[in-house]
Amino acid sequence: LAERSVPFDEEHDRDQNRAMAAVTLIPTSPDEAASLFGEGEDLTVFAGGTILLPEIAAGRLKPTRALMLHRSGLDSLETSGDVVRIGATTTIAALIDGTDDLLTRFAEHVADGEVRRNATVGGNLCASPGVGSQRGDLGAPLIALGARVRSTGKGGERTEPVEDFLAAGPAGRLVLDVEFADPQAGASAVVRRPHAHAYTIMRVCAARVGDELRVAVSGAAPTAVRSRAVEQALADGADSAAAAERVLDDVTPDDDALASSWYRSRTLPVLVRRALDDLR
């Protein structure tokens, strides 16, 4: 045991940690960001820093090359007609100030005001699942809204539904923007974060987009998921309570510091039912 232990000073040496930002790239346009990203090999992408910076400061993450996006111009927020396009580095705070729709209401539940000034929409989609708690609070609303993610990387630019992007994972991809059309209706049910935690425990979102009714869950499994089983049950004529039970066909709730899988399994169908009832 003694042989494997790392001396305290060595592990926590301040200067050693600081020297770890070997190469830092700071692009000043979206095109430059995309070309510096290339295929994303051996590159740590840095948007708001709410997840990465503590890891780096503690010496747990030692990126050899860091791509910092704060001057990349990927923070545009545009509305044309009923379509909203959100640049990857748009902060959650800017989202709340700049849009007046369903997503804004969900964004107000992301962490707290100060973290929201750092945290970005792209970072939210690329967040690793986390150890003590699930991450990516915006996953459920974006899936329910039928949002599409434009990203670049290996094989060039690609646009796909949020649920596909989340399922494939962010490795090798640089998110450029997210786009969705205003839904006809939307509703949400949530178990909010406790005061001492940053992440929403569980969120269910339902939205009517075109002739589709879409249902999504975040906070229950490592990434947000769309529940097609609930959508199908509703299409087959089930009432909201019966349809809501089907959510566990698509989601296997996790155990973590915020809630047990038992609690999540019991609560999730209730949240789905409430969101569906609210939507009607």
Place this chain on the structure above:
Amino acid sequence: MRLTVNGTEHEVVAPPLTTLLAVLREELFVTSPKAGCQQGGCGACTVLVDGEPRRACLVPLAAVDGAAISTVEGLGEADELSPVQAAFHEHYAAQCGFCTSGFMMAAQALVDRGDATIEREAVIEALSGHLCRCTGYVKIVDAVTAAVRGDVAPSDASADTDPQGEDAVTLIPGSPA
């Protein structure tokens, strides 16, 4: 890289991913932002970056190159507390004090926004990212609400540090006051 901290310009030489918290505390010796959880959860390192409250532990130096930073050191004068400081003093809103500077900067941002009719609920929401392990929330929220509403007596910092005569206030150690 350049930082203006409480009105004084500094030239900082540090790697771009150094946290603003480390730069303030260890390079510039501005120690009111506290290194609490150092992962964005506790609020003790909150400072104003160009007037907006941010967590110094979550902000890399490169992202604030050229910005103006305000910390508790910049509040008030040597012989006169700022309204936020005076409100904390008046309402006994500090216990061990570790969280206080973070709360004060969040409060200052609220004061700067200038909503004199702010609801207590809105204050609680605005402070929701801050933890007080002494659990002195009621008095902190009282103080911040008073400060934002402008309901604070102008305070002379030295006025009642040495109470004498009939006005002397007897504080019993450990009393809930």
